[in-house]
Structure formats: C-alpha cells, structure tokens
Amino acid sequence: MNGSVSLVRTLLENGVAVCFANPGTSEMHFVAALDSHPDMRCVLCLFEGGATGAADGYYRMAGRPAATLMHLSPGLGNGFANLHNARKAHSAIVNVVGDHATYHLNYESPLRGQTVALSQSVSHWTRMSDDSAAVARDGADAIRAAKSQGGQIATLILPADTAWGPADRPQISTAPAPLHRPSADQIAVAARALTAPGAALLIDGPALLDDLAELAGRIATRSGCRLIAPYTVSRIRRGDGAIAIERLGYPVAHNRQMLSSVGTLVLCGAEAPVSFFAYPDQPSLATPPECEVMALCGPTMDIGWTLTALADALDASQAAPLRIAQDLPALPTGALTLEAVADAIAALMPRDAIVVDEGITSVRPTTLRSLTARAHDWLHTTGGAIGQGLPCAVGAAIACPDRRVLALMGDGAAMYTLQSLWTMAREELDVTIVVFANRGYQILHSELTKVGAAAPGRNAARMLDVTAPDLDWVALAAGHGVRGSRVSDADGFVAALKRALETPGPCLIEVPC
C-alpha cells in the first residue's frame, strides 16, 4: 500500500468515515485511495469553505470528527473561515491537505505557498508528513489531536511524495490525554457561590446537551442560581421538554441588562461573556464591574466531571430541573412580517428538527417564538465568520439523515458559501432553507449608526445594501439544482414551509423582508 491508502484505512479504522472533499491535483493519490475504499463516504463541495463548514456541522450533530480533503495553500485558505467557526465551536475536524512533493517545494511553482504557517494560524494541531511510511501514524495522531481538549482542528499536510510512496499498515490512534479538572477546593467554592443571591452559572458546549444539561438544570434548581448560555452556542437543545436555559444575545445593551443583577458568574464550559465587538467607551465584558467572574471550568476542560462534582457538592442529583413546556403559536395569516415567519416556523417545525441559525438580524423573532416549539436542536454561528450556515446544514443533515434540517439564513450570509446548495441537491439532503432577503447587511446599518454616522451617503449605502440589482433567490436555488419559491404573505409562507417539510430533498424559500 502507499501512504494515501494507509491514511484512508487509518481514518476508517478510527471511525472517521465521512470526507467532505474539494481535491486538486496534489491530492490525486489520496483520491485514488478513497476510490478503492467505498466505505468512506465522500461528499463533494464546490468550494473548500463548504467542506470545512460541513465538517463542523457534522461534528456538532454526530459528536465524532469527519475528514476534509483540500488542496494546498489557497485551498486551505478557502476553508479558513469555517475552520475559524469550527474552532470556536470546539468541533473536532481532521483536515487532510495535499502539498507539493517535498523536492518540488524547492522551486517557485504557482501553487507553492506557506501551507504550514496558514494552517497554524487556525488549527490547534498541524503536521506535515515527511515520509510515506509515517503517514498512517501521522493520521492517527491527527485523529487523536482532533478528539483532544474537547474538540480541536487537526491539519495533516501530505506532500505528494508521501502520498505515493510506500507504507506498511494503518494505525490506531491512542486515547486523548485526560482533560484538566478543577480542584476540589474550586468545586466547593463554586458550589457555595451558586447558592448566593444573584449567582448565575454560564454553561456552554456539552453542558447544553443531554444528561449534562439535565445536571445543570438540577444544579440550578437546587442552588437557586440562574442558568445561562452564551449567544454563540455550537448546539443547544430547546423546545418541549428541554432544560430551561436563558440565553445571551448579540446587543451589548441587552446583555448588560440581562446580567445587571449577577453578583457571581460561574463559568462551566464557557468563556467570560465578552461582547462580539468593542465600542468606544464601552467595557468588553457584559457583566457588571462588581460581578465576580469565576472561571471554574474552561471549554477545553472536563465539563462533565465538573458538573457532576458541582451537583454532588450541592446534593442536587434528585432536584427537578426546570423544563420548557410546549406552547405552539397559531399559524399566521396576512402580512409577511418577521413575527409571522417566526410563528409559522415555531408552529410547523417537526420534533427533533435541527435549526441552523445564520439569520443574523432577521431571525430574532424566530429565536424567541420557537423556544416553546417541539423539541429541537439549535446550531448557531460560533465564530462570527458569515458563510457558516449552509455548509453547517450540509454536515448536520449527513450526520442525521432521519431528521429535518432548517437553515435560517440572512441573504448576505448565504452568499458566502452558496455552493453548498448544490451539495444538498447532489446528496438529496432534507434541508429547508429560509432566506431572509432584506437586501443588505442589515446588521451593519445599526453598527454604522453606533459609530455616530448620520444617514449613510452613497459610499456607505453601496457597501451595506445588496440592491441594484436584487438577488433572485429562486433563480440562485434553481441554478444549483434546488427547488425554490418566493412568498409574499404569511399564508404563502405557511404553505411553502409545509410543502418543503413534507418533500424529500432540499428546498429554498425566499422571504422578502
């Protein structure tokens, strides 16, 4: 076997069985190796950002890493933005990036670039194989790195000669190093702090899901503390029966108000609540100045152990967590407002839907009203790099073929990685895409106001508005092989959404707003 085959077999034998790919010439031996291993599911993305975003979405729902396959330097560059998002989501991803044969790197060929430096600027782990016999070991190490520290970006760079040179056998990856844990003292102090008036527990990552969310809910009930999630959650369970968790938002003023009475904020799996951006004369943190922020357990630490220890310290294991009760709005009729769209989505979303949220400003009413919908998972942009939603929906749908995916997209955001529509059609994924077509970067209009600009002039308007011409989302969908429709009132949206949710395969609904 050659290095490529040893790597494909290493991936498969370690449970990495999906590869989101956008290969080029330097990856042809790897493509040939994938070709001889049909048990690897290869999903073509027409742009590398589609591949990395899909791997992120896959991990969020499957809980295990997918591989990506990308071309050297600029290929990885195209995948950068969604690796940034995945990094912030603590998603485990194994990137396989080709490179020139080692001896070819001595020359200034067109594609020679700083692949290693580029990778290091976004990956937690980067290695360039230097010998075909070592590729399997390198691959196993990459998988281990991806699974370490609560989920990491691992990038293995494969010079062409290490792909085509001889190799022995696949390798099994060793277990990741144990996660760090807080000390017993820290647990005791935090547990005590949570029982004080004005205490809150800020949780993120796995603490928002399944048993750990239950445990967090018990802790909140028992201690009397508030339970809060960040705005940029990788995945949170919501709707009927889910644990009741408050959630921070985007606006700084909203978050400061929400946390104004918090005296102690204990972090478990979460970073300190920093605002998305800084503004002149505004603090970066949303907590009040006198609030004690207790960094008990960071996102890369042992979140499960920490919650269990907290629950034990509080004797909370029998406490009943507060749950969300289902409360569906009536189906809307009449004008097509954001609230009508929100009601329709909340009323029609099937049980166990996966909502991918890159709706930016337009999605706020939907976020609110769907909180009491049927039980569902909500996947938010984590790193603020727009263009994450459609690829993430691809990955989520491939991870969960029996569940419906609903991608709520701002029009500006959807344009970054629109090629994912084609992958949805190719793979016949059950994704319903709602495009909120407000014809611009609406969020930037409010940001421009914040910097003290009056009504925008020609230059600002032309940089914030996506008009003249308007994008035609039904045509864009059709171009990628996806059914689409445009609605003009609430009844039309209800009918289009019902139809989309009942029909196999992807479907796009343009909502002018």
Add this chain to the structure above:
Amino acid sequence: MNGSVSLVRTLLENGVAVCFANPGTSEMHFVAALDSHPDMRCVLCLFEGGATGAADGYYRMAGRPAATLMHLSPGLGNGFANLHNARKAHSAIVNVVGDHATYHLNYESPLRGQTVALSQSVSHWTRMSDDSAAVARDGADAIRAAKSQGGQIATLILPADTAWGPADRPQISTAPAPLHRPSADQIAVAARALTAPGAALLIDGPALLDDLAELAGRIATRSGCRLIAPYTVSRIRRGDGAIAIERLGYPVAHNRQMLSSVGTLVLCGAEAPVSFFAYPDQPSLATPPECEVMALCGPTMDIGWTLTALADALDASQAAPLRIAQDLPALPTGALTLEAVADAIAALMPRDAIVVDEGITSVRPTTLRSLTARAHDWLHTTGGAIGQGLPCAVGAAIACPDRRVLALMGDGAAMYTLQSLWTMAREELDVTIVVFANRGYQILHSELTKVGAAAPGRNAARMLDVTAPDLDWVALAAGHGVRGSRVSDADGFVAALKRALETPGPCLIEVPC
C-alpha cells in the same frame, strides 16, 4: 480627524482611489470615513475573494494599486486564495483589514483570531497599527510596500480603536527602494550566451508589455535567441502587431518537448520553468538536464534596466522585432466544438479586448487560435488558485472602462467566486463571461489517470464530476442579475457572442462541452 479619515485621505493623496470592499462591524469607522470621501470609488464584493481578486485584476490593467477592505481574521481568510494569485502575479495591493480594539483582544470573543499570522502567510508586508495617530504613516508605508519589489501584497491591520481615535493629517508615501540590478559582468555574460545556438530568453512581468516587450523582441532578433513566456502570465500582449513570444503550457511533456533543444535559458523577470505539480520519477524543471539556466534578473529586480542593458550590449536597439500578423478565422458553423468556440472568439474579439483566462482545459483551442486575433491583453491565472477569473475580470473592467473584458471560465473554477457576477451587474461592467460547462474538474480526470488509476469508481467520479444535478448557468447568472443564455451549436454561440459584445453590461454564455 480620526485614524480612519487619516487613512482614507492618505490612500487618496497617494493615488489609491478604488476600494474593493467587504466590510464588517470592526470596519464601520473606516466605512464612515469612506462615506465622507466620495472621490474614493467603493466597489462592494459579496465575498472577500471577490475583493482581492478584483484588486489583482485592477493592478494588472491599471498598473497602480487598489485598496481592499476586509473584516478581521476569517474575512482576510476568505480573501487569501486570490491574494495568493496576486502575489504570484506581482500585483501591488493595499489590504485594509479591521480588527478588534486592542483592549478587546484580551478576551476570547467570537471573531478573535490570528489576523497577523494569517496575513504574514500570504502578504509581503504586514503591520498592525498600534495608535490612531500613526495610522496615516502606516498607510503611507503600506502603499510604499505595495509598490516595492515590482509589486507586493501589503496588509495594514487596523484595530477599531486606532480607527476611531484622533489623528493629525494624511501622509505621503516615500519612494520604494531602488530595484536590484544584475552586474555589468552578468549582463555581458548573458548577452554573449543569447547569441549562442540553442539560447532562449524567458521573460515575464513587465517584459511582456509595451516598450519592454519591444525591447525583448529586438534582443531576440539581434541575438537570434528564442523569446519565451511562462504559462502563468499575469498579462501578455497578443494578437495583431504584438511581439511574437512563444509560451509554455500546462502539460509537463509539452514543455519538455518545447525546451528540449535549449542549451542556455536566460531568465529576465521570470522564475525557472518549473512544472505546476510534481509527478513520480519526473524532474520538476522543464529544461533538459544539460541546459544552463541563467537567473539574470528575478521578478523583483529591475527588469526594464536589465532589458535595456542587454539590448545595449547586443547593439539591438535598431533591430526589428518579430511581430504577430492578424489572421482571423472564418466564423464557425455547425457543431459546438471547443474549436468552433475558439474560432468565434478569435474572429469576434474586438481590438484591445482584455481576456481573462480561467478556462483550464477547455480554453486551449481558444488560446491557440486567438493568437492572431485583433490586438488584445491576456490575463492568466498566476497562482493556480481557482476562483480568480471572475474577480479579476471585475478589476480589469473597472481599470479600463473603455475596453471589453472577456472572461473564459471553466465551470468548476467559476463556482469558487461566483458572487462576482453580482458586482459586474451592480457596476454595469462590460464583461462577457463564457462558461465552458464540461460538468466537472476535467483537469483532475487526466491527473487521476497520471497517477495510474484505471477508470474512476464511484468515489472518484463523485469527487471529479459536477453532475447530478447539473448546474444551470443561465439561472445562476439571472440570480445575480446578469443576462445569460445557453447555446447548443456554433451558430448560436456566434450570435450570442456578437450580441454580448455589442450590449453594455455583463452577459454570460453557457457552452455545454
């Protein structure tokens, strides 16, 4: 004035008057500054790769740098691939990238990333402003850096507080350092070498244009050497009256054959002729082993001075260069072959057309037949990062509003930065896009064969073919506000091309092939 205003005025006072922009929140003060300076032409791109590729195309045709405006870390990441291409084209670009306020970088906010490290992996010059009062000086230094060494990528990172803090006045950039020159001895040796049988002069960059191309032609006539250009030219003058210059191609075997009789290869503005990729048991260079490669003048050295000195040493200033004579093919009729498309383009291309070539495998007949068309400029992909053609066409059209741009695109390549279609429509650019829709990454099929794979199986076919569903290019164009048509025979293509070239604004023609 604040730092942003001082930077906009610095750009304008140094002749940087076009800004290809895709801003985000951390750039809002810069947007406000642009808004108050309507003499800066702001061109919105719906993806950062569109902005960087447009700046590349702009420089290739205007010969002066444009600015780009991008969002921190992942925004710059999206622009990476076309900065890679621009770097290989030796295009001067001034990137302005926002970043968080310096104090906000102490927190793990969603968009915090390694903007400096990322920039350094593709830019020649990177600086992060640390004081609003220094921003104008930093901007002037960025412009100087961009104009240095024959054209560079300069990236100025602007933390939000340096954008909104106080500043004094704009700054004028100082002249770039003088370019290095070969020694008199090296000129004498090279001039002598060029007169030997089997000598060739490999030229690139400015040597392919205007007076310098004339000079190279005189040197060739006088010395008897061959005059050769690389495959990946940033810009070359072709057609009626242009200097006759042979050009290398993509296939390694073709290039080795072409250079098989070359005994001495003198490089002027060019790198050694390295193949795009390495293959097992194949050398990286296309020159024969016994050929002497004389690196007289690299791309960052003084190419104009070197050619003048060579011409003087050879007493070539009165020699008549060999020129291309116009020879137009007849308009094709009948079946829609790549040759028919080539003939139609060669016959109909107007004088001074700008051809942007990202046609990969499909464009070869057109490259050949258009050599004797009306005089035109030909802009090729330089760095092998696909997704360069449409953005480059945007920049070229903005640089030369009185000339027709013809973008020859492979379908796989066009999908990477398709958002540029919208910018063409918004700016009403006279760009005709021909999409060779062969439904896949055709070049990779031949590369897969080269690695010894037999007929591709399911996994390989699904990674190399863009079928099931087919992309509908007329719908994709319409979605972006661009007129489009699909043709099925040569007559239809002729009619569509004529119509496109006569009509203002962008137009796309899908050629199934």
